[in-house]
Amino acid sequence: MESYGRRRFLSRVWRWTAGVVAAAGAWTTWDVLRPGRSASAGPVRTVSPEQVTQTGVLEISEMSGYLTRVDDEIVALWWRCPHLGCKVPWCESSSQFECPCHGSVFNRVGEYRRGPSPRGMDHYSTTTENGVIVVDTAAVSDGDPPGEESIDEPPTGPECLGSEAGS
Ligand code: FES
Structure with a gap:
């Protein structure tokens, strides 16, 4: 007992x-x-518009995201995946954003390519003040739903995702 x-x-x-x-x-x-958001959401001073090149992507940790451009328009992306919130890194070899958690893939301006994400990457609003891009991390708008991509930039090489991701 x-x-x-x-x-x-x-x-x-x-x-x-x-x-x-x-x-x-x-x-x-x-x-x-989980992707950290800037400690206090609000305006974040970043870089000058000239530092954002036509096909380049700049990671700016203070805004928890990336800057890129299409012609004269600056695009500010939040690095949080719209699926379940993982940080989505930029893959240099493929020139696209690839989420390591479940394999969602987005083009350089954050538009949806494939995977379980319901939409493209979310955007911050930006202004330019005294020659500096100011990103408002409190003003986030949803990425576009899956559909046509607005830029013609196919992957440039091997993806960073493991072969099992996205399958
Ligand atoms: S969190 Fe990115 S694909 Fe699931």
């Missing part, structure tokens, strides 16, 4: 410990993958 009580006690301790370990693992995973 005593041994039965002891086994039940040890079984409970084991389950409780397993639960705590699982919760800690889940929290750590979420904490690593």
Whole structure:
């Protein structure tokens, strides 16, 4: 009888410990993958428009996103994936944004290419003040729904995603 009580006690301790370990693992995973937003949403002074080249992408951590351009228009993208919120990195070899979590892919201006994301990457509004691009991280608008891409820039090389992502 005593041994039965002891086994039940040890079984409970084991389950409780397993639960705590699982919760800690889940929290750590979420904490690593979730994209941080700037500590205080609002205007962020970035770079001069000349520093944003026609086909280049600049990562600006203070605005949690990227700057690029189409002709004279500056495009400011939030790096948060519209699917489940992972940070979407720029892939230099393919020249597209590729989400490592579930394989959503976006072109240089954040338009949807494939994957589970419901839309393209979200945009910040921008202004230019005294020769500097100011990005308002409190003013976010949804990316466009999947459809035609406005730029004709196919992938330039191998993707950064592993072969299992996006499948
Ligand atoms: S969070 Fe990016 S594809 Fe799921």
